Amino acid sequence: MARLRFDILSLFPGVFDPFLHTSILRIAEEKQLAEYHLHDIRDYSEDKHKKVDARPYGGGPGMVLQCEPVVRAVEAVGAMGERSARTILLTPQGRRFHQKVAEELAEEDRILLLCGHYEGFDERIRKLLNFEELSIGDYVLSGGEAAAMVVVDAVVRLVPGVLGHEDSSSRESFAEGLLDYPQYTRPPMYRGMKVPEVLLGGNHREIEMWRLQEAEKRTYERRSDLCDDNTRDSE
Numbered sequence: 572m573a574r575l576r577f578d579i580l581s582l583f584p585g586v587f588d589p590f591l592h593t594s595i596l597r598i599a600e601e602k603q604l605a606e607y608h609l610h611d612i613r614d615y616s617e618d619k620h621k622k623v624d625a626r627p628y629g630g631g632p633g634m635v636l637q638c639e640p641v642v643r644a645v646e647a648v649g650a651m652g653e654r655s656a657r658t659i660l661l662t663p664q665g666r667r668f669h670q671k672v673a674e675e676l677a678e679e680d681r682i683l684l685l686c687g688h689y690e691g692f693d694e695r696i697r698k699l700l701n702f703e704e705l706s707i708g709d710y711v712l713s714g715g716e717a718a719a720m721v722v723v724d725a726v727v728r729l730v731p732g733v734l735g736h737e738d739s740s741s742r743e744s745f746a747e748g749l750l751d752y753p754q755y756t757r758p759p760m761y762r763g764m765k766v767p768e769v770l771l772g773g774n775h776r777e778i779e780m781w782r783l784q785e786a787e788k789r790t791y792e793r794r795s796d797l798c799d800d801n802t803r804d805s806e
C-alpha cells in the first residue's frame with residue numbers, strides 16, 4: 572500500500588492518465604509513495620442514459636450536476652480502501668490553494684478530490700458532503716480536472732522520498748516564502764552571457780549567500796506581496 576492514496580472523481584477521468592503516469596508522479600507511484608485511483612461519476616448514475624446533470628431550477632445557462640450520482644459516487648469511493656480520506660471539492664469558490672496547503676496535504680495518507688463540471692453542483696451536494704473546498708486561483712476553468720492535477724502535482728512532490736535529492740522541494744520557490752534563485756548549467760558562456768563567477772568558484776558558503784540574496788531580490792521585485800508574511804498565511 573502506497574504512502575499516499577488519491578481518489579479522483581470526475582466526469583472525464585481519461586484526461587488524467589498521461590499526466591499521472593509521467594515524470595515525478597510516475598516515479599512516486601513506482602516507489603510506492605503515491606497511488607492514483609480514478610473514478611467516473613457517470614458509473615454511479617442510475618439513469619439508463621448515465622445522465623448526471625440537469626437544467627437549473629429557476630432557469631439560466633448550462634447544466635447542474637445532480638445530487639444522486641455524485642453522492643453515490645463519493646460514498647462508494649469513500650468506502651473503498653481501509654483509510655478514511657480527506658475530502659476536497661475543486662471549485663473557484665473554495666479557499667485558495669497555495670504551498671502551505673500543499674505541505675499540509677502531503678502529510679495525509681488519503682485524499683479524495685471531487686471535480687465539478689458544467690455550471691456547478693446542486694447546492695445540496697455541498698451541504699450533504701460538507702467537503703473542504705479549494706480553488707487554484709481567481710479564474711473559472713471549465714472543470715475541476717486541471718485544478719485537481721495542480722493539487723496532485725504540488726502535493727506528491729512534497730512526499731518524502733519522491734524527489735531524488737531529499738531537500739530539493741524545500742529549497743525551491745515558496746518553500747521558504749521566496750521565489751527561486753536563478754539557476755545556470757553548462758556551458759559557462761552562451762551568446763555573450765556569462766554564468767555568475769561565484770557559481771563557478773565552488774565556495775559553498777558564498778554560493779548559498781549569493782542564492783539567498785538573488786531569491787530575496789527577485790521576490791521583492793516580482794512578488795512584493797510575498798515579502799509580507801501575514802499576507803501569505805491568511806490567504
Ligand code: ADE
Nearest residue numbers: 661662663706707712718
Ligand atoms: N473549477 C473551475 N475553476 C476552478 C478553479 N479556479 N479552482 C478549482 N476548481 C475549479
